[in-house]
Amino acid sequence: MPATPSSETSSIYFDAPLIPFNMSAAPQEFIQGEGADEQPITTGKGGKALHPNGSEGWLPAAELPPEHVSPTHTGPILRNAEDAPSIGTSTSSVPKNTLNRGASVNRTASVSKRSVFTNADGNPIAGSAFIGGAATTGPNAKAEPDESLYYRAAEADASLSAKQLSKIQKTEAKDSKRLSKIIKAEGKVEKRALGVAIQELSELQNVQKAAVKRESQAHTAHARALAALQKNEAAFLAARTKYEIAQAQLHAEAETLEISRNNAREATEHMQEKSQEVDGLRTMFGIDEREREVKLVELTPKKSKHAWKW
Numbered sequence: 002m003p004a005t006p007s008s009e010t011s012s013i014y015f016d017a018p019l020i021p022f023n024m025s026a027a028p029q030e031f032i033q034g035e036g037a038d039e040q041p042i043t044t045g046k047g048g049k050a051l052h053p054n055g056s057e058g059w060l061p062a063a064e065l066p067p068e069h070v071s072p073t074h075t076g077p078i079l080r081n082a083e084d085a086p087s088i089g090t091s092t093s094s095v096p097k098n099t100l101n102r103g104a105s106v107n108r109t110a111s112v113s114k115r116s117v118f119t120n121a122d123g124n125p126i127a128g129s130a131f132i133g134g135a136a137t138t139g140p141n142a143k144a145e146p147d148e149s150l151y152y153r154a155a156e157a158d159a160s161l162s163a164k165q166l167s168k169i170q171k172t173e174a175k176d177s178k179r180l181s182k183i184i185k186a187e188g189k190v191e192k193r194a195l196g197v198a199i200q201e202l203s204e205l206q207n208v209q210k211a212a213v214k215r216e217s218q219a220h221t222a223h224a225r226a227l228a229a230l231q232k233n234e235a236a237f238l239a240a241r242t243k244y245e246i247a248q249a250q251l252h253a254e255a256e257t258l259e260i261s262r263n264n265a266r267e268a269t270e271h272m273q274e275k276s277q278e279v280d281g282l283r284t285m286f287g288i289d290e291r292e293r294e295v296k297l298v299e300l301t302p303k304k305s306k307h308a309w310k311w
Contacts, residue, residue: 129198131191138183 117133118126126132136142158166 129195137187
């Protein structure tokens with residue numbers, strides 16, 4: 002049996018989980034999908050399965066990339082069946098970033114999808130590490146195998162002996178046990194994360210309780226301040242009413258005083274005018290009296306020898 006070529010020589014091999022096959026079953030039974038009808042597996046000499054393209058043994062998933070491209074081994078294949086190239090597809094039509102299994106499309110989508118829960122507005126709910134589910138279980142942790150892997154697995158099983166298959170199955174069983182331990186450990190971590198989230202919720206509830214208590218105290222203080230304001234406002238309105246009444250009375254008295262003062266001033270002015278008139282009349286009366294006396298003397302005959310003199 003030819004040995005499996007190393008990925009460091011002339012080809013690149015992707016480590017993909019192989020589904021256990023029963024050697025008693027025909028290779029065609031393990032082929033699913035549309036490729037089962039188009040590319041049937043035939044057997045050659047010695048009962049070995051022949052590849053549809055005429056190749057035997059292990060086939061590379063892609064040819065050796067250019068020297069400036071250094072492929073990295075970061076994880077299993079995570080390509081969709083419709084996006085993955087078939088066995089006969091040339092590497093020239095495959096982007097260079099697909100040679101790096103860590104840069105697959107599905108992995109990026111699973112990492113970017115932080116939460117599977119949405120709020121009432123349809124926005125994703127932000128949360129801790131496990132808000133989108135566990136890393137080792139769930140739909141995001143499952144790698145969707147390419148259809149070409151079924152052909153490769155069937156061909157490899159047909160080329161291996163029962164002892165070799167048993168050895169591989171034992172290794173896979175050990176890996177399954179190790180993976181089971183990891184899954185259980187992650188379950189404990191997720192449980193602790195849930196406990197931390199519940200503790201945070203409890204702390205937030207305490208904050209809410211304190212905030213509600215402060216709100217109640219603030220409401221009581223506000224009610225007291227409002228009652229005091231209303232009481233003082235009533236007193237202010239009563240005092241303002243008294244003040245406005247007193248102010249109106251003062252304005253009325255001031256107007257009365259002004260009117261009385263004007264009347265007194267006008268009366269005084271009238272008296273002054275009348276005094277001037279009286280003074281003029283007195284002067285005129287004295288002069289008129291004297292002139293009348295003179296006139297009367299002139300009109301009265303003289304009785305003495307001497308003439309009347311002023």
